[in-house]
Amino acid sequence: MTSVSETPTITTRNAVEEFLFHEAGLIDEWRLEEWLDLFTLDCTYEVPATDRPDADPGLTWSLIHDGRTMLEQRVIRLKKPEAHAEFPHSQTIRIVGNVRILTQNNESISVTANFIINRAKAGKFDTYVGRYDYDLTPHGSSFLIRRKRAVLAHDMLDPQGKISFII
Amino acid sequence: MTAEQFIIDDRENSLFRVNREAFTSEDVLQRERKEIFDKTWLYVGHESEIPGKNDFQTRDVGGRPVIFNRDRHGDVRVLLNTCLHRGSSVCRHSSGNAKIFTCFYHGWAYRNSGELVNVPGNEDYKSEPAAVYKGLQSPAQVDSYRGLYFVNFDPDAPDLLTYLGDARYFIDLAADQSPEGVAILEGTHKYSLKANWKLLVENSIDGYHAKSVHHTYFEMMMELGATPPMLGKETVNGVAPAGMGTEFPNGHATLMYPANGLPLATDSVKQTLAGLRSQAEQSFGENYANAMFGLARNSVFFPSLILIDLSFGLTLRTFHPVSPSETLVTGWQIIPKGVDEEFVRYRINNALTFWGPAGLATPDDVEALEQAQKGFGARGEVGWSDVSKGMGKPVPAANDELQMRSWWREWNRRITGQQLPTEGTSFVPFDKQAADA
Numbered sequence: 001m002t003s004v005s006e007t008p009t010i011t012t013r014n015a016v017e018e019f020l021f022h023e024a025g026l027i028d029e030w031r032l033e034e035w036l037d038l039f040t041l042d043c044t045y046e047v048p049a050t051d052r053p054d055a056d057p058g059l060t061w062s063l064i065h066d067g068r069t070m071l072e073q074r075v076i077r078l079k080k081p082e083a084h085a086e087f088p089h090s091q092t093i094r095i096v097g098n099v100r101i102l103t104q105n106n107e108s109i110s111v112t113a114n115f116i117i118n119r120a121k122a123g124k125f126d127t128y129v130g131r132y133d134y135d136l137t138p139h140g141s142s143f144l145i146r147r148k149r150a151v152l153a154h155d156m157l158d159p160q161g162k163i164s165f166i167i
Numbered sequence: 168m169t170a171e172q173f174i175i176d177d178r179e180n181s182l183f184r185v186n187r188e189a190f191t192s193e194d195v196l197q198r199e200r201k202e203i204f205d206k207t208w209l210y211v212g213h214e215s216e217i218p219g220k221n222d223f224q225t226r227d228v229g230g231r232p233v234i235f236n237r238d239r240h241g242d243v244r245v246l247l248n249t250c251l252h253r254g255s256s257v258c259r260h261s262s263g264n265a266k267i268f269t270c271f272y273h274g275w276a277y278r279n280s281g282e283l284v285n286v287p288g289n290e291d292y293k294s295e296p297a298a299v300y301k302g303l304q305s306p307a308q309v310d311s312y313r314g315l316y317f318v319n320f321d322p323d324a325p326d327l328l329t330y331l332g333d334a335r336y337f338i339d340l341a342a343d344q345s346p347e348g349v350a351i352l353e354g355t356h357k358y359s360l361k362a363n364w365k366l367l368v369e370n371s372i373d374g375y376h377a378k379s380v381h382h383t384y385f386e387m388m389m390e391l392g393a394t395p396p397m398l399g400k401e402t403v404n405g406v407a408p409a410g411m412g413t414e415f416p417n418g419h420a421t422l423m424y425p426a427n428g429l430p431l432a433t434d435s436v437k438q439t440l441a442g443l444r445s446q447a448e449q450s451f452g453e454n455y456a457n458a459m460f461g462l463a464r465n466s467v468f469f470p471s472l473i474l475i476d477l478s479f480g481l482t483l484r485t486f487h488p489v490s491p492s493e494t495l496v497t498g499w500q501i502i503p504k505g506v507d508e509e510f511v512r513y514r515i516n517n518a519l520t521f522w523g524p525a526g527l528a529t530p531d532d533v534e535a536l537e538q539a540q541k542g543f544g545a546r547g548e549v550g551w552s553d554v555s556k557g558m559g560k561p562v563p564a565a566n567d568e569l570q571m572r573s574w575w576r577e578w579n580r581r582i583t584g585q586q587l588p589t590e591g592t593s594f595v596p597f598d599k600q601a602a603d604a
Contacts (some may be wrong), residue, residue: 052353052354057351057354059515060353061498061500061515061518062354063356063519064525065519069431073527074527077387080383083383085534086530156495157357158359161360162529163525167525
């Protein structure tokens with residue numbers, strides 16, 4: 001067991017929270033291009049299937065498994081009026097909490113957090129809950145996201161029906 | 168009180184209308200439960216979901232909780248998941264492997280072939296429960312076609328093969344894609360829809376909505392250098408670029424059109440697909456292989472099994488009404504067996520760009536259907552939906568609505584008893600005699 005002094009701390013929970021809260025704000029404000037800028041070029045954005053939360057979302061019938069190209073397409077689409085499920089935009093507000101740094105080194109910081117998101121649109125009011133797993137990489141005085149994974153704590157998307165916004 | 172006439176099938180003026188009460192009436196739903204879901208073949212699951220002895224899946228089929236499993240001999244069973252004692256579920260896991268199902272309420276235990284084998288306090292019964300009740304019951308009929316398992320709660324319903332008729336070829340065109348067969352991937356899409364189940368039937372076999380609802384998907388495809396659906400230039404096996412809709416007896420229907428290129432496919436992926444195609448040509452001949460790999464197909468098997476077989480993926484979908492305005496949908500992805508991991512990853516990535524509740528297309532469909540359901544609030548004044556597109560054409564295109572009319576005429580026959588004549592002939596996009604040989 002290495003002692004604390006042998007493992008230099010790259011960052012603090014405060015700094016990570018600041019970043020995650022900033023990310024959450026961008027998404028809830030629908031500033032999606034700025035949100036995209038938080039990701040590395042080799043990033044992945046993943047949401048596993050509700051019945052296979054621990055499986056590789058690239059090898060199972062998951063909900064989202066975007067690389068950089070598809071993530072950009074997702075954002076491009078959501079800006080168009082023809083993205084019918086999100087036009088007009090739904091209102092979302094999310095709480096990101098229980099933030100913990102699991103491991104950290106010069107290249108990578110792995111973070112876990114919980115989320116609770118409320119989405120309101122046209123009389124529908126839905127809640128989405130789950131856990132975020134992030135692989136962050138230090139970038140200047142902040143971070144970039146190499147991997148963002150949202151693991152839903154849902155049996156199924158009922159009553160939500162869809163995830164048409166950015167989770 | 169509901170209107171007695173649900174369909175206006177006006178051949179003289181080529182107008183087909185559906186009474187919007189069909190989408191909102193509680194009475195209609197009760198009739199659908201009795202005349203459709205209690206009497207037709209309902210999809211349960213695929214053999215690949217229970218590959219080994221004692222494997223099981225639990226799910227709801229036609230409103231009944233069932234266990235879909237293999238017994239200790241490897242035989243596939245469908246058991247009604249309700250204890251013969253007081254009704255509690257005897258299996259509460261969604262999937263797993265078990266030789267015995269023990270009800271947690273009073274401990275009654277059943278073999279996975281159904282037999283009641285243990286009753287705590289059996290000595291307190293003058294008539295032994297095992298002798299009286301025998302075992303977990305099954306639906307009246309259980310059968311399979313090409314690995315797809317179905318049940319029918321009506322013991323007098325015609326057998327599955329008769330029921331499917333020529334529509335079965337569209338299952339063949341999926342199941343034959345690899346000499347090793349096909350398999351369901353792990354991971355399920357399960358989501359609710361705040362709209363009537365029949366709207367999703369229509370949407371699943373609707374070509375007309377693609378350009379408008381999936382506008383952003385079409386734009387994305389073109390940006391990535393691929394040809395969007397139905398906008399190609401070639402004719403394949405007699406199916407023109409605009410595609411065609413076709414109808415089958417018993418309410419099944421298909422739309423098909425020449426398949427388009429694969430967006431973002433690596434050489435390895437193209438090679439794998441070419442390999443599957445050449446194997447199919449060797450086994451079945453070029454004509455059949457062309458139908459299989461050269462055509463995209465959306466099929467409905469009455470009442471609510473959808474098989475969408477496109478170049479970028481193969482999805483199976485089934486759904487069931489919770490209420491007139493709410494539906495629960497389950498979606499799976501099918502993969503030809505024997506392909507490498509790169510191919511599976513490619514297919515998933517591609518298929519997810521479109522399908523599923525977090526895809527870039529399905530949510531827009533859900534939005535359209537939910538908006539339609541909202542609009543039915545005005546059905547007192549605007550009482551009918553139009554499903555007339557392509558009526559009177561000798562060869563209705565993929566974005567016409569023949570396939571919906573086929574389904575609605577069967578729905579109407581079951582709900583009202585009224586028999587409406589078919590519009591045209593069924594079309595199977597390959598030489599059946601050669602294929603059956």
